[in-house]
Amino acid sequence: MKLIVNADDFGYSEGVNHGIMEAFYHGVVTSATLMVNMPGAGHAFALKQANPSLGVGIHLVLTCGKPLCEDVSSLMNEEGYFQKGKNFLDEAEPEEIRKELTAQFTRFVEQGGLPTHIDSHHHVHAHEKVSPIVIEIAKKYSLPIRMTRPNSEELKKAAILTTDFLAHTFYGEMATRDHLIELLETISEFETAELMCHPGYVDEAVITGSSYNVQRLQELEILKDPSLKQELAKRKIELTHYGSIKG
Template sequence: MTKLIINADDFGYSKGVNLGIIEAYQNGIVTSATLMTNMPGARHAAALALQNPNLGVGIHLVLDCGRPVNENVPSLINEKGDFHRANALIEVAELVDIEKEYTSQIEKFLSFGLSPTHLDSHHHLHGHEKIFPIVSKLARKYHLPVRKVSADLQHSSNIELSTVQHFIPDFYGDSLTAEHLLELIDQSLSYESAELMCHPAYIDEPLLTGSSYALQRVRELAILTDNNVRSAVAEKGVELVTYKEAFNQSFV
């Protein structure tokens, strides 16, 4: 039976995002979330996580949204103190600053009293060739799995780190349907472990004005909590789990 993690990204972005994720967990098929410790809704998300201890919560490492946690990472920020956008960031970010900021984000997560289940990142930057060696180092330091970054079995992430066999990033966009979600889940059935990424949310002002992917999240939430979807997933024989259960490990 496939162990399937359904992970909601951007936990901590805002209260609307946080409450949507909790709804998708309590009344839907979401099993896991990853928390942005640098965003305004981080403490609210952490409080909700503590109230819902069976929700797997990992760390959504951030370099290109909001502001840094560490106060001394000058190569990562613009004149306003905000992170550079992703394309500019890759060009100007110094590796020492990336490691400092990622470490600060992990330590801030731990300060909330939570035990992280895994690491992933905003806009998948943890898989970039410049950034991945830092993430790999931190994953080993904190004994954490990471979101899959390569289908190449010889990639170091698949040799040195714990990661699922299959990652599904395609539940995303302007024309999502329940049928599409179920088709994506079918892709996982030939693997022992898989992760499907999603972004459910309720709309609030910070999300509406801050993200280009806002209204679509309400549609995601509706699909992920649809009773017919829940029944169909149960009939497929997948086991909905968190990273903790998928790897049968005790984390930090």
Template sequence: MKLIVNADDFGYSKGVNLGIVEAHVEGIVTSATMMMNMPGVEHAFRLAASTPTLGVGVHLVLTCGSPLESNVPSLTDENGSFRRGQAHLAEASAEEVEREFTAQLERFFRTGRKPTHIDSHHHVHARETILPIVLRLADRFGLPVRYPWAFEQTERSLTPQVNTTEGFSHHFYGEDLTVDGLIGIIDGLSGHATAEMMTHPAYIDEELLRGSSYAIPRTKELQILTAPEVKKYIKLKKVQLVTFNEIG
């Protein structure tokens, strides 16, 4: 099996960025996705430049921070920030969503790099009203997309084929994180030729504590993703750790 271990939220803050890079250098993380609208993004790009083995894609955002576009009222609150939650996305302007996602992707390309793939914060790309927009952009920019059919919002029959993995897991998340739990997730994906697992390793900093409801468990994720037992299991099972560039 070819396994992508992706760390979401690259660019959220320096603590998140440093945790992701350590999870790659010392652990099994192979890939990360960048939040192009967050304050740690420039720091993340500097780290990525010095860590060329880490695949880096775009973590499309509609529910955290502020938009890059200035006129997207169906997505923002009275302060100009993205609205919290996802209830409003069912009726959000498709044109505004596409402009904002395009701005986030184009900001990445202006760095001179090409993203490895597209995914999204809080899985908004898998929503029935938003997935067609993401698929159009994936086709336009020639990018793979995180497997969107693992989420309840979207039926596979409603969407065309995209370049993605055969399997995906978002279960390495929450309070009950253990080495055995991680090994079980990887084992559960082993029936697929290609698969991706979502992770959120980080060091805690003020920005993360203040802005995210999921903070302290990220340090536990970092500990597990760099655990010797996990690396030993990967080697024993001959799991190939790859990026999206290697699944085509």
């Protein structure tokens, strides 16, 4: 079977970027998704260009940092940042969502070419107001989308390429080597799967801006464990990225 190990939050900060690249160079990470609106985005695009074998998709953002567009008031708080949480999307203007996501996708293409696939921060791409817009973009450019429980049937109906399974529980207290091995057992039953992870080094931007900070270091150390590749080989799991499973 084929497994994509995707590091979210590429572009969040240079510390996160360096951690992701460390997990790519010396661990099992094969893919990353880039946040074009965050301070480390330019650094991430440079790393992408220098490392073409890393699959890089777009991590669409509606809940972190500032929007690229200035006139999307239903998405913003009084300070000009995205509103926190996902509940605000229930009342957000669909055209403002479309405008911001289109701007983010365009920024990615301008700086890095087409992404390998599409996912999102806090899985907002599965929200009922967001999903149709993301599917429209994916169809236009023949791109895969990360599956989640809320959107798996919708992706099937739209004939959007995705994996057979998403392992999303390697996170927080569950980000342990033992749990990762448990996930490999589950993953081996499918033809294709994605393991979502969040490795990174802790810099000032992470400490001050993200509640998920030192945990990124813990993930990084596990993902670099040399014995993981033996565990993959034992289960005949081949590491890849979304660019190699396109139809």
